[in-house]
Amino acid sequence: xxxxxxxxxxxxxxxxxxxxxxxxxxxxxxxxxxxxxxxxxxxxxxxxxxxxxxxxxxxxxxxxxxxxxxxxxxxxxxxxxxxxxxxxxxxxxxxxxxxxxxxxxxxxxxxxxxxxxxxxxxxxxxxxxxxxxxxxxxxxxxxxxxxxxxxxxxxxxxxxxxxxxxxxxxxxxxxxxxxxxxxxxxxxxxxxxxxxxxxxxxxxxxxxxxxxxxxxxxxxxxxxxxxxxxxxxxxxxxxxxxxxxxxxxxxxxxxxxxxxxxxxxxxxxxxxxxxxxxxxxxxxxxxxxxxxxxxxx
Amino acid sequence: xxxxxxxxxxxxxxxxxxxxxxxxxxxxxxxxxxxxxxxxxxxxxxxxxxxxxxxxxxxxxxxxxxxxxxxxxxxxxxxxxxxxxxxxxxxxxxxxxxxxxxxxxxxxxxxxxxxxxxxxxxxxxxxxxxxxxxxxxxxxxxxxxxxxxxxxxxxxxxxxxxxxxxxxxxxxxxxxxxxxxxxxxxxxxxxxxxxxxxxxxxxxxxxxxxxxxxxxxxxxxxxxxxxxxxxxxxxxxxxxxxxxxxxxxxxxxxxxxxxxxxxxxxxxxxxxxxxxxxxxxxxxxxxxxxxxxxxxxxxxxxxxxxxxxxxxxxxxxxxxxxxxxxxxxxxxxxxxxxxxxxxxxxxx
Ligand SMILES: Nc1ncnc2c1ncn2[C@@H]1O[C@H](COP(=O)(O)OP(=O)(O)O)[C@@H](O)[C@H]1O
Ligand SMILES: [Mg+2]
Numbered sequence: 001x002x003x004x005x006x007x008x009x010x011x012x013x014x015x016x017x018x019x020x021x022x023x024x025x026x027x028x029x030x031x032x033x034x035x036x037x038x039x040x041x042x043x044x045x046x047x048x049x050x051x052x053x054x055x056x057x058x059x060x061x062x063x064x065x066x067x068x069x070x071x072x073x074x075x076x077x078x079x080x081x082x083x084x085x086x087x088x089x090x091x092x093x094x095x096x097x098x099x100x101x102x103x104x105x106x107x108x109x110x111x112x113x114x115x116x117x118x119x120x121x122x123x124x125x126x127x128x129x130x131x132x133x134x135x136x137x138x139x140x141x142x143x144x145x146x147x148x149x150x151x152x153x154x155x156x157x158x159x160x161x162x163x164x165x166x167x168x169x170x171x172x173x174x175x176x177x178x179x180x181x182x183x184x185x186x187x188x189x190x191x192x193x194x195x196x197x198x199x200x201x202x203x204x205x206x207x208x209x210x211x212x213x214x215x216x217x218x219x220x221x222x223x224x225x226x227x228x229x230x231x232x233x234x235x236x237x238x239x240x241x242x243x244x245x246x247x248x249x250x251x252x253x254x255x256x257x258x259x260x261x262x263x264x265x266x267x268x269x270x271x272x273x274x275x276x277x278x279x280x281x282x283x284x285x286x287x288x289x290x291x292x293x294x295x296x297x
Numbered sequence: 298x299x300x301x302x303x304x305x306x307x308x309x310x311x312x313x314x315x316x317x318x319x320x321x322x323x324x325x326x327x328x329x330x331x332x333x334x335x336x337x338x339x340x341x342x343x344x345x346x347x348x349x350x351x352x353x354x355x356x357x358x359x360x361x362x363x364x365x366x367x368x369x370x371x372x373x374x375x376x377x378x379x380x381x382x383x384x385x386x387x388x389x390x391x392x393x394x395x396x397x398x399x400x401x402x403x404x405x406x407x408x409x410x411x412x413x414x415x416x417x418x419x420x421x422x423x424x425x426x427x428x429x430x431x432x433x434x435x436x437x438x439x440x441x442x443x444x445x446x447x448x449x450x451x452x453x454x455x456x457x458x459x460x461x462x463x464x465x466x467x468x469x470x471x472x473x474x475x476x477x478x479x480x481x482x483x484x485x486x487x488x489x490x491x492x493x494x495x496x497x498x499x500x501x502x503x504x505x506x507x508x509x510x511x512x513x514x515x516x517x518x519x520x521x522x523x524x525x526x527x528x529x530x531x532x533x534x535x536x537x538x539x540x541x542x543x544x545x546x547x548x549x550x551x552x553x554x555x556x557x558x559x560x561x562x563x564x565x566x567x568x569x570x571x572x573x574x575x576x577x578x579x580x581x582x583x584x585x586x587x588x589x590x591x592x593x594x595x596x597x598x599x600x601x602x603x604x605x606x607x608x609x610x611x612x613x614x615x616x617x618x619x620x621x622x623x624x625x626x627x628x629x630x631x632x633x634x635x636x637x638x639x640x641x642x643x644x645x
Binding site: 190193194197 | 349370376377378386387388398401402445449
């Protein structure tokens with residue numbers, strides 16, 4: 001009997017490992033190995049013909065911390081994340097709450113909000129380039145109607161990053177809205193009716209029932225928005241190329257520049273490691289701390 | 298005549314032109330236990346939701362406690378409701394679920410906790426305050442829903458099949474609890490169920506519905522002994538009333554239908570009965586045995602015998618019944634008044 005049980009347990013273990021192995025192999029090959037390799041590379045000097053790459057420990061990291069551009073980029077990215085994450089989530093939630101209520105042309109509204117998501121980021125950036133272009137752009141045309149002067153939204157340090165932020169929020173809100181809509185649809189209608197019967201206002205119902213029940217989804221979207229605030233830089237290539245004078249440069253774009261414009265892969269690797277570290281910490285906080293205070297069904 | 302506590306006057310509600318409920322007229326006295334009974338999809342829930350203010354009627358008028366509430370919101374109707382699904386808030390604890398409404402109404406904390414304790418005490422949930430609904434059994438969830446309705450302190454409580462998710466034994470227990478609760482608190486309950494035993498055993502007044510229309514309103518006793526239609530006759534009682542086509546019995550018109558209850562039929566010697574049938578099944582229930590019978594022009598023929606009785610399945614038997622125990626229904630399925638019943642004596 002116990003022999004049988006042991007055999008069964010072994011069989012299950014093998015079965016489990018078999019199921020895990022495709023994902024494990026792919027992840028090792030394309031995620032774990034490159035991460036380790038990057039870490040390794042970040043501790044070597046840049047090889048030239050006369051000086052082959054040599055192990056220099058944390059030297060590359062020291063260089064970065066001493067580099068003023070690095071700090072500008074970090075500050076830009078923090079600001080970018082600090083605005084885009086809450087703003088796109090807030091807009092997504094508001095739109096979802098609205099699109100989930102009894103409104104006419106519900107399907108049309110949902111599709112309209114989702115459209116930016118379908119568009120590739122490069123296409124979206126080109127679209128917005130058309131909005132932002134001084135003189136010809138839609139924004140300036142509208143401004144001109146009210147007698148406002150032409151503004152070079154992308155060309156001046158004060159507005160460049162904001163212009164980038166707006167494109168990101170516009171692009172992401174619709175996507176997150178779909179997630180929120182899906183979560184809203186799992187909330188049974190009779191909860192609404194029960195709270196109606198108790199005399200709860202719409203706002204009370206939203207605050208005490210809907211928002212807490214959306215918490216798992218908010219957490220999920222939050223992590224994704226956070227990751228996107230590092231990842232989503234395609235539009236920089238079209239709109240500002242990080243300029244003017246680094247005003248709209250974000251970390252990933254900076255890494256790309258280091259690696260493929262200046263061919264300084266050790267510094268790019270060091271930057272990458274820092275990004276990985278920060279993202280890892282953020283994800284850990286979200287999953288282990290906030291998760292514990294979240295209700296799952 | 299005193300005014301009823303709740304009045305539904307000719308209420309109609311259609312879904313996209315299709316029938317929901319039609320011509321619902323009903324008076325409910327204060328303190329009464331009213332059961333809305335009927336098969337699934339007959340419009341019980343719709344009627345209850347119209348009364349609760351969760352749906353707006355297409356026509357008709359609803360009056361609660363002297364106020365016309367036809368267009369009023371659910372919150373303004375001063376009633377509580379127990380949902381079929383219980384509608385508990387999954388992320389809130391038992392205590393928070395029960396106190397939700399009081400918090401909304403800004404009841405002072407001290408009073409809130411007192412009422413909470415009281416309600417949990419009545420429903421036997423003390424000690425489970427901090428559990429989430431997901432950590433409770435079906436019966437416990439059901440009682441949380443009850444507790445929530447109790448603390449609302451409303452005079453009118455609506456319940457939509459509150460026991461349908463419970464197993465048979467628990468159902469019988471909670472049935473008693475609800476009945477006792479109603480007596481203790483003196484509240485009016487409108488109770489939806491598709492289970493005729495539930496309705497008959499709990500209600501002061503049963504409203505039997507079919508296809509969105511009320512078939513009969515009356516005490517359980519009235520529905521049992523004077524069913525207004527063949528539908529009522531077949532729906533109420535366990536076993537339901539047997540229906541016999543008029544032409545199978547001497548002295549009745551061909552288009553009439555004759556109903557007779559199981560306990561009013563006797564097995565008799567061959568040649569002395571009014572109907573010759575075949576035994577199809579024997580159901581022994583301890584104190585009595587129900588013998589199922591078959592006859593080409595009868596439906597649901599059952600004889601009740603005391604104690605244990607053995608009958609060979611497939612054997613032929615004859616049954617008889619007294620004229621005063623018969624229910625006669627006309628061609629439209631409606632009950633025919635006793636004076637219209639031709640008696641066998643008159644014929645002879
Ligand atoms: N929201 C709705 N939309 C369309 N039809 C509905 C809706 N609610 C109920 N109905 C229809 O109304 C009829 C009565 O339903 P209901 O009152 O729920 O029956 P029940 O007696 O089983 O509670 C059914 O035919 C049902 O399909
Ligand atoms: Mg129903």
